[in-house]
Amino acid sequence: MALFDAIVTSPDMDEAFSDAAILSAMLRFEAALALAEARARVIPGAAADAIAAVSPAAFDSEAIARKARASATPAIAFVETLTAAVASAHPSAAAYVHYGATSQDVTDTALVLCLRRAQNAIDALHARIDGALRRLSKAHASSVMLGRTLLQPAPPTTFGLKAAGWLGSLSRSHQGLTEAFARSSVLQFGGASGTLAALHDRGLEVAQYLSRELDLTLPDAPWHAHRDRLAFLVSACGVYAGAIGKAARDIALLMQAEVAEASEPGGTSSTMPHKRNPAGCAVALAAASRLPGLVATFLAGMAQEHERGVGGGQAEWATVATAVVATGSAASALAGVVEGLRVDPERMRQAIAESHGAVFSERAMMRLAPVLGRDVAARLVAGAVAAAARGESFASALLADPEAAAALTDHDRATLESPETYLGLAEQFRRRLTGGLE
Amino acid sequence: MALFDAIVTSPDMDEAFSDAAILSAMLRFEAALALAEARARVIPGAAADAIAAVSPAAFDSEAIARKARASATPAIAFVETLTAAVASAHPSAAAYVHYGATSQDVTDTALVLCLRRAQNAIDALHARIDGALRRLSKAHASSVMLGRTLLQPAPPTTFGLKAAGWLGSLSRSHQGLTEAFARSSVLQFGGASGTLAALHDRGLEVAQYLSRELDLTLPDAPWHAHRDRLAFLVSACGVYAGAIGKAARDIALLMQAEVAEASEPGGTSSTMPHKRNPAGCAVALAAASRLPGLVATFLAGMAQEHERGVGGGQAEWATVATAVVATGSAASALAGVVEGLRVDPERMRQAIAESHGAVFSERAMMRLAPVLGRDVAARLVAGAVAAAARGESFASALLADPEAAAALTDHDRATLESPETYLGLAEQFRRRLTGGLE
Amino acid sequence: MALFDAIVTSPDMDEAFSDAAILSAMLRFEAALALAEARARVIPGAAADAIAAVSPAAFDSEAIARKARASATPAIAFVETLTAAVASAHPSAAAYVHYGATSQDVTDTALVLCLRRAQNAIDALHARIDGALRRLSKAHASSVMLGRTLLQPAPPTTFGLKAAGWLGSLSRSHQGLTEAFARSSVLQFGGASGTLAALHDRGLEVAQYLSRELDLTLPDAPWHAHRDRLAFLVSACGVYAGAIGKAARDIALLMQAEVAEASEPGGTSSTMPHKRNPAGCAVALAAASRLPGLVATFLAGMAQEHERGVGGGQAEWATVATAVVATGSAASALAGVVEGLRVDPERMRQAIAESHGAVFSERAMMRLAPVLGRDVAARLVAGAVAAAARGESFASALLADPEAAAALTDHDRATLESPETYLGLAEQFRRRLTGGLE
């Protein structure tokens, strides 16, 4: 289904959850388990060596995938293939394959190992986004533009602050994602019922060796039916993807021909030569739009029965992989968008001018109301807003009223329609969001 | 990602959304379009023949998938490849490739064509489920078993009615799915802005030929940004999958060792030789569990901007394909479960007996309250329930009370703990649900 | 929580799911049940009369709500109150309250009765939307405007077709909703285990009287744990709300100051006197945005165990009520928006002109490619597109090339930038969508 999934996957993420990646991770678990058990003198060293020597080439991922449905896990066909490979090379070692482990030990730990790879890919994409947004924010620290609330013109802000706002949300949610990856980076190893009973009194020792070998945290206990760590991870993907979608939507809106304040490299049309589409934003939004449903699927599957459930857990591989891939796909698209973003400060300034000063109505109101009272001020400002709607100058209309003119300072009168003098803390907020590190 | 998706996909559904299937469907659209345009004398017949002659072998699905992200649609790379193939064979025909169509015309129509294939696959699976459940329902029309409400014993029912209940819900929701497939089986053909302007006054004629050629309904108008038909389809998948999940959960519960009233063929364990797991139920539940999230994703993406949106539509291919495949995967698993289901009427009867008659407390209450008044009846029945909880006979305990005994008929006294005489309309309901057609 | 829910509920929908409405519906079920049972000679007529005489004033909804949690259903406290009320007036009738029914019989049937009320409210709102959109579509049948794909200018369409497109999707999804309401309008009556065993051989007779009395369809069998009909209903709400959201988003985009082609009555700002916000669109989108999640919740809860589940069913009252109310709230907001919509055909025409003809690039391409070949045509059109981007006329730039000029007819040359002559089937599609009934 490469074509059907083309928009929501990404070459950047391909590796992490490929058949080769997961088979290699499963094999890594089994090899490390055997070596840990040998070290703890649970199984013979020679058997461990034989197990650790099996190469990924011994496995046919298509065949294992086909068989997975029969037992609701790919682990059984995988372990059978591994056992056969060991047996053919070293018959007596076959008894020690997957020794003391359960199917979910290998599938969960392999998933966690794949997640680490995926995290690296996402981190690299995030670094690109972070870099590009910092550059944009700094370069446009004083590019004034309309604030827009409910898609209507509001007092000015700067593009530097806008970019910093995206950065702030992306940074915070990436931080949350990083923490969730870290908390998910735990070994799964509990055996049949989660007690490691098959390993006598050596269970903890083996688990410690194993977690060290795989560079994974050893959790307090196996977590076969307790999926909170992965739930936080998938949720964090959802939040990060949400932050991506916010930036992508803003940029697609800025790229409207009627706005034209920023544009991404974009894509072409199959039929309209003049078109340049916000294709990167579309891909980012499309991929990001998968996350809410996937998070819901994961959360709804958490009520897994007893020591291992029926259905909830079996759905997770697909859910987690799809969620992480879609997140990376969205990040990849946004990275392309912000790295190639062209910003038009002149159009931005022009858009402010086109309100004929009406966007400064709040400014006037704040100045006049304390002097003239709320009702008088409101009436005067409404008159000036109406004038601006007719294409006249808001400031001129307002100042034509002697009461209004008298209530304002010289400076206010001179700057009533100047965006630069009504930016408030835009630059301070921008610096706080970018950490002053530009 | 064959391994990560193994549980939630199914060989039965593989064909419908494979790269080969969608490429072939896209090509079918373009060929039919060219032929329809030739027939309407919009393009030369020779050009149409040249376009219709291009074989799927000309397309590299991986390459098209890779390029899809750059323009947020696979259509552009597809049309480029098609144009190149036509140009190399018949240069002057290249100008007529995809003539008057837009990207979404080919991607939507191709999706609809793939859906027809998927519908056939799902229908075949449903027929297996339907057949198996009818057989089970008929064979066990008089196999009494506990009703269970909130997972607690209730008055008896029959396994025949239980199977008919699954069948009823599956039949109704399959009927809804069938209607949704029919309503979705519409041509998409509107050109750049959905007006077919590029075809002068021949647009409707071309559209009519094209819809006939592809055996698709011609809708009132193109539906580029109006996704209600597909929304109903994806939702109907959700309902049908929900009905599948209900049956699968019931069967997994009946298969508990402590209940052991029915068992599916099941799967093995990687570590526990004694285990037979409800693997089919697990796969059915896992696949079905994807649907709620996918339906939500589709619905949330419906607010597509103007004539074609940014993000919402681009996510749909993956959502629809994943939803339909997961539905089929769940149906496939359930078909295996019900076809291989073993039912144990003795255990069912035994489970009723193990309540020591307490599950007939309602029966006693209904008989006694009108005679003795609600309060007296409640006190007597409570006493008998307590006796049953100690392992004594509910009936004996109740009848030991002269008031209670006197309030009952001979027949009631004799049959108070007999499930066969407290089945009410179980058989009528069963026949109504199975349509009396067994 | 009236304030927290203010945006997503609506006075239009308030009645349908108020405490008074549901209490009255529950009481109606119990009264009709008693009368049906009397008619079938299951209980004495005097008892039925006593039950039917109890007034809603006997019930304290707050108290019943508080007690509902203790038994995971409001039915028990409700039946207790009803029994006490009957007992105080007519002691011997108390034994016949709720006779042979189970909690879910009254809660499900009462829900169905409330749904009918809600349907009426939604239908009335839909009729307003339908009327307003037909008027707008007819009035603006020839108001040309930009098509916009991926938020970029595309060849022209008409506002009449745009409004008709909203209408088409809303009509189809309202039709689906109507069918789903009809299919959900079924009696729930099965007794403890869904067999009506407590009613001996009179179960079907009672059920028939009862369904007739309540004007509900008698289903094949009770459907306690089979929730497909309600699942279709909630899903249909989701699709209809999705169609509402699509129209609302389009209108909010058209109302941007930079576009200004249409505006809804809107709302004010707490701080900016010049603002007119698309408040109606915001409310419509906000309410509609609840649906995808609610549909997912309902679908995920369908796997209800055996004859009555643990958790899935108990969540449904809130889910169904919230979903239907939010749908009505969205419809109410959209009705206000479209009834008050002001359209500016001049701005629409102006927006086309501002592309300097570039939106007709497809038109030129379709005419030139067959004559000059795809490559030559593409080069010439690209040149003219570039000219338009500089603010020159696309047509002039194109016709300045002798090859291009020669390849076009006089008519094409004269109308290359005229939107009226490039509308294709806009008016036919509009008429088909509005059913020609304007």
Add this chain to the structure above:
Amino acid sequence: MALFDAIVTSPDMDEAFSDAAILSAMLRFEAALALAEARARVIPGAAADAIAAVSPAAFDSEAIARKARASATPAIAFVETLTAAVASAHPSAAAYVHYGATSQDVTDTALVLCLRRAQNAIDALHARIDGALRRLSKAHASSVMLGRTLLQPAPPTTFGLKAAGWLGSLSRSHQGLTEAFARSSVLQFGGASGTLAALHDRGLEVAQYLSRELDLTLPDAPWHAHRDRLAFLVSACGVYAGAIGKAARDIALLMQAEVAEASEPGGTSSTMPHKRNPAGCAVALAAASRLPGLVATFLAGMAQEHERGVGGGQAEWATVATAVVATGSAASALAGVVEGLRVDPERMRQAIAESHGAVFSERAMMRLAPVLGRDVAARLVAGAVAAAARGESFASALLADPEAAAALTDHDRATLESPETYLGLAEQFRRRLTGGLE
């Protein structure tokens, strides 16, 4: 809608999001703002005092709720009422009401203030759950019971470990929830466009006073359209509710009559006197089941346009309040369940015995395979499993084979069916999960 929502809300949570709570929080924001502005000499102290003196009694929450739809926010009607109240007492102070703030400043900050109250309620419920589970875990540290995987018997575990497993997942997810509450506990204060421009150079000073006054963190910048913090909070509710659902499902399964190893206080039936339903588990699961959909709704709404979006943000109040209330409702139900849980260690031990030793098949396999080779061991164990299925002793059947008997130690032979000697690390894991603090 108290009745429709009865199961998914809870008296414990009622206060936090009541109309009184949110009105009081909104008023607190406005009062603190005025005082902060007076302190920063932006407004006169007398005006601030007049504003701070307005009492909640001045507000009619129903009226404000009704008006909220007209402007897509309750803030405007609220501010109007407040202004009128101030004006009537102190006319010149009216101009300073809500000075420099925007609607979302008051609605977001008030939401955050309500969340703090809700957090306290949830923390109190969690403390009850935590205490009860620690007691249960300690009391049943050596109560052996079946492990159950895919609802089938597996090697033994202890109820102490099972309870500790619930505790572990609940503790981790509560910890995540606590962090998310902390991160959400931030002031919203940005004015019209998020720059605090109306406050000249005093914006930051006012913001600092205001955040201190309200005991909220001052964020780097206003976050009007950046919803990541709340997204993490709602997601964390989802994870915590998922962990609650897991425990509730396990308990409902243990309470099945056929299992009967644990039972919660439960509820009664409207028709069946013998029933004790897992009503607490049902309520916990029902309330928890709302969360996945609500999380999806929140995440899908994150792509809020520019400085304040259309639809996404307006839906949030209802989503956040519903999500937090449902989480608390689930926690409240689970608290009742675990505090009243009755555990039957005898039934637990009995269930192990009823497998006739088959659940120790893995144990035998682990001992025999290294000695006899995998194939021989598998054959012998399969024979013993078959014997157990006929009701014979697994151990006797196995030891009847001389090869098997010889391969085992005396100790193994003597304890092959003894659960106490096959608990592995159950107690260590239990202690690690409960932190050794019992």
